[in-house]
Amino acid sequence: MLWKRIGLDDFGFPDVQNVQSYKKNYIKHGILHSEGVELCRTNKDSKHIELNETGRQNSELISFVDRNYNSGIFLSLSRNVKIREPISVEFNMDGENPVVIDKNIIIAEPGSEATVIIDYSSDDTEKVFHSGLTVVHSEENSVINIIKVQRMNNMSRNLDSNIAVVEGHGKVNWISVELGSDVSGVNFLSILKGEASESVMSSIYLVDGDRRMDLEYSMIHRGVRSVSSIESKGVLKDNARKVFRGNIDFKRGARSSKGVEEEYVILMDPEVKSDSIPALMCGEDVVIGEHAASAGQIDENKLFYLMSRGLSERDAKKLIVEASFAPIISRIPVESLQMLISNEVERRLVNA
Template sequence: MENLKGYNEIELPKWKRIRLKDISIPEFKEYNNLDIPKISGLNIKNMSENEDLNKYTKYLKVDEEFGVDKNLVKLTEKYSNSGVIIDLERDQKINEPIRLDFNMDSENSLVLDHNLIIANENSKATVVMNYTSNEESFHNGLTKVYAKENSHITIIKVQMMDSTSNNFDSNIAFVGRDAKVNFISVELGSKISSSSFITNLKEDKAQADLKSIYFADNEMGLDLEYTMNHFGRRCLTNIETKGALKDKSRKVFRGNLDFKKGSTRSKGVEAEYVILLDKEVKSDAIPALICGEDDVEGEHAASAGQINELKLFYLMSRGLSEKDAKKMIVEASFRPIIDLIPFEDLREKIEDNIDRRLTDEY
């Protein structure tokens, strides 16, 4: 990095709601642990090594404010140490999932990844980004997605960093006519984790779907913000979130369906369901419907409570212990979203992570 002036002057926000305080951005260091996959016909390049970066300026520069925090967005835009540009050609279909593993260790404990995904007309691809750490690390990610007419893009983000790490992840998507963007988010790790997904359905009949699961234990703090901005007519969106909280963990969920002027006959649905496994957890849900247009449909639901006693009784009557019955109920609620991940080893690691932490005494 040639110019780090101002890096140490950027401050993290302070959020009482998830105990984000007294955390500073670590000293800058390079990240050298990302392997760029080689897939036939795929134009994918390392962001920091791309000699043609100037031609992507109009995509990299986003005028509107977005992300978990404006300072954190600025941090990665200016000082990124990893990330990729994926540029899908018109009519290009990449059948093999594109996998990016951001593994953090003592030598690579800082990841500031800036990712740009451009899906030109009629293209299709799935991108999987996996974030792990085996000791205290810091991740601040930024992903920008442009889905042009009739394209279909799926972005899967899996976060299983260790319990001493901090994770911040900002995502923004622009969806064109008849195009669709799917986000799948798995939030399982870190001491503090904050993620933001903002999808802008810019043209008619654009679609967006966001499915997520989260699990928090000990004194973890989770801050989740999912926003669907409807601009075009006849747009369809869906937000489906399932989670579980244990010990003294905290979670804030904000789901926003925003129907802008001109988004006539658009429809959006959002729902969050969280299982509270202990009395000392704290769960805040703030679903919002914002309507600047009359002829639209918006639905929202939020549910937080202990495990259903009838389900628990039924499973225990079949010979399961209370602990095993609770574990089975939580895992079953997560299963439909876990099954959408196209790599068996990732599915197994997610299952093992959840199973191990649920097996601990309540």
């Protein structure tokens, strides 16, 4: 596997032939037993969603998880079932549980609704590894919100693949928060299959030290009047490297569809390297596609204004970064998780 843009020319999967099941109780909050809801740990007998199209998704990563997964959830919602409280899944890796390979399957029948939060963390002393696959099938008029937070230590490696198939008038909202790990490769793919289907990706990332991150977000439009949005905000500091790929692909037949993607990156040090590759592909005439990408240092006028009001340069920069991230963090429906993310951002900006 090659990630040359982030300086990782030869990456191999660790030997996980004898990996044990993740021993901790990772389903922290959620309806375990309720009419119309099935929520359990993923096992070999769980239903499988066949995908005929995976876009540019890395099949090697998916195959690795399929062969070796040791954890994950299976969630099935019956027609018109709406879960108001978020389902919370927490994977904390340590010396006894250094490997998490999670396979998560979410099936939302017509009219159903749920929010799933998955938090990946680790202690500060162990070199740990995460690889995951999350597959969502959003049927007609269903709404699924997926929030993923990755805050593993700087010795760890993180590989995460995510796929959604969205039927007519269904909606899948992704929120991705990438704050940790030495090397992180993350991709999200939404296949907008039905009429007026919708997918929204909102992400923040912070890459510091010598860390490297590869992000790919793809929206495949097949349905008439389908809608997609990619909004990504990031910060690079020290010697960090990052590549971002945003793909919006209008297939023939996806007339009257709209896709928008934008990425904004704050470069805090001259040694960082940021590659942004937005792409629009169009096989249909009557569509609207927009993309924007910007990368630059903190606005000197903003910095001067804040410092003139008594803030130190460090605190002023921190405030500007926090203000950039705040609109996305505020969409997370758990206040304690919002605070945890804000504290981790502050730690990496100020103390790391």
